[in-house]
Amino acid sequence: MLKANTGQFGLNAEHDPPMVVALMPSTQRHRTVAIGVVVVMLAVSALVAPFVNRQIGKIDSFLPVVQTVTSAADLLTATLLLAQYSVQPHRALLVVAGGYIFAGSFAFLQTLSFPGSYAPNGLIGDVYNTPAWFFVLWYTTFPLSILVYALLKDRGGGSRFSTTASMATTLISVFAAIALLSWVAIAETRRLPSFFTTGLMLQTSLSNQFNIGLSLLGCFVLLVLFVRRRTVLDLWLMVTLFAALPNFLVAAYEGSARFSVGWYTARGFALIASCMLLSVLVTEMIVLYSRLASALVMQRRERSNRFVSIDAATAAIAHEIGSPLGAITLNANTARQMLAAQPRRLDEVNAILRNIEEDSLRVNATITSVRELFKGAVDRPATISLEGIARQVLRLLQHELQFNGMLVATDFRVEMSLVRADPIQLQQVILNLFKNAIEAMASTSLNGRRLNIATRLDERSSFVLLSVQDTGRGVPPQHHDRIFDAFFTTKPSGMGLGLAICRTIIERYGGRLVLAKSSPQGSTFEIALPLEDDRRGSA
Structure with a gap:
């Protein structure tokens, strides 16, 4: 268990976050080592005390x-x-x-x-x-x-x-x-x-x-x-x-x-x-x-293996669907005017509706082609430990967790949680879930910020499950069905692509990413991936 305590020294809102060792909050590991050093010094002092005044000669x-x-x-x-x-x-x-x-x-x-x-x-x-x-x-x-x-x-x-x-x-x-x-x-x-x-x-x-x-x-x-x-x-x-x-x-x-x-x-x-x-x-x-x-x-691996640049993707989408969407708007406005006119020219309205249908199909085809860019990304699957990837991401985020005063509790129950996936992509999925949890708890009091990471085995489906539970404000009920939709976000400055991409990655390897539970007391996201042994057996 890792606990990060924050105080006033360099951690106030008006100050910069601690970037040097001296200003970082002390952890349980530091306290344990310090107590060990003090105990050793006390033991040596107790052994030397009876002979403290004994002369042993001058050593120049x-x-x-x-x-x-x-x-x-x-x-x-x-x-x-x-x-x-x-x-x-x-x-x-x-x-x-x-x-x-x-x-x-x-x-x-x-x-x-x-x-x-x-x-x-x-x-x-x-x-x-x-x-x-x-x-x-x-x-x-x-x-x-x-x-x-x-x-x-x-x-x-x-x-x-x-x-x-x-x-x-x-x-x-x-x-x-x-x-x-x-x-x-x-x-x-x-x-x-x-x-x-x-x-x-x-x-x-x-x-x-x-x-x-x-x-x-x-x-x-x-x-x-x-x-x-x-x-x-x-x-x-x-x-x-x-x-x-x-x-x-x-x-x-x-x-x-x-x-x-x-x-x-x-x-x-x-x-x-x-x-x-x-x-x-x-x-x-x-x-x-x-x-x-x-x-x-x-970061270098992420850049070399990323699916597509967000800027490039959004620019391509805006360019490709801007024209048909403009045509749809113009045709809809024209159709309304024709329906209001006397006499009504229904044959021309019918032609306009056919044009709207064609433009809609064009927009759908554009979005489908953009999704194909994601599917065509470089993929290097390997047999990896889901628990090991989670631990690695925790180490990478340790400073951020300490700075935000997060109490992290892990409960890994699957000894050999081997799955088949690209380690870099899976790392990005778990990193995205952890960072979402940190952001969700930003408005929670310091004493109430708790991140629970756990793995368990679903014996019925031979899937290994990784759950990420936070104590934030939760996802509103009306957004539960849309949280994984592309371009949908509950963040003021979000793009709405993170969870959509994460679900695409997990589904590519035969798994699923779901919002298992959400309430005003927090949310739980769950990754389910088939065990590698089960895959080999079925193959």
Whole structure:
């Protein structure tokens, strides 16, 4: 079952629909994976807790490697968020990108200042407190940025400035703040409170107080984000904040020192936190690229196998039947005038009626010839699974279903629903039915939008049935008999050809397409196709 929740973040009527991963509603799959990651981190924390203060020796290469990777991951995440902002500007994305630039920059600066990383006493600042202050700046600016994001993300979309100007302003402001704060942490360290005792490298009471304060700040931001969560970005920012908490909790232990089990574990969690959103963004972008490629392939196949261009068909019909229809109108008007005249010239009226009959037959012949164009289309039937085609169409429409807040429920009861049909044409039929159902539920409340897809076997006729049920307004009773007629439509801008063509396709393969049920609570369309095994047996 696939459920799509919509909120205010980028989904209001006045805003553009979400086109980037960060703004998309989170799905059950995302929530399941996120909970799994949190459970694993809790399990590791429980295993490490008894040994948190045990010293395991100084590993000089550990910190520069881990924190350089952490910094690179944060800056890459910021780059991806800025790229998504350029696709769909939303100022909240700039705030998150700025937070990741703060985190990546201060993580790298802490590595440069840490003793034993790139130099015995660090490359910048003093040996003791400069790294600690970079740590504080790292884990203060990042959660504060996320807090601002959580408070602003539902307040409209893009900036008043152009996309380039907004990104440039954000980058200049963030790097100016980093430069100023770094100068204070490096050049003015002696005027700042001390976090470590000289020589012993043990934490002071102030250090513990700061760690407790950072823990409370992280928990508060996590709570605010949890209350206002809606999107994929919200979900994984919560996981990222949760992964950062061990840094403070471990350091808050009285007497906890560098290079202990807890210290190494906390650094590992920091690496996980930095790579979390980056991994999700890259994975989801690959998935979206795959879906886009599938959609393009389907579109190309559709173009190469389409029956006839709608424009060409309607132009041909208008051209061919325009003349006889005009003649019918003129002859009917003339006949009325002759019947009203005295004396009545019935022989001429009879001739006019014969002309009307001939013109009517000509119109009918024209429509029949147009239908032959559809019958003469390229047809490549194959043995395919009706359920498999339905699942493929659901995957192609997943983004549209999420954006429209549809709850999709599937009930496939036929294990081997093999039928004989052209897979591209059958895909177009099911796609048309699904999109009609989505449009039918456009005026339904978000909580009431439900699309039910089911298959079952009609044992009496050896047909496999695929039903598409929506919860829209339904088809009015007076239109039930005409819903599949060509050029008849209940849509304000519809052509009235979609369902007619779909029925033609299904009937070509010995099946039927019917409106099984319709009421003000919704409609059910049903496709019935003979099982391939039954066809072979009868052949």
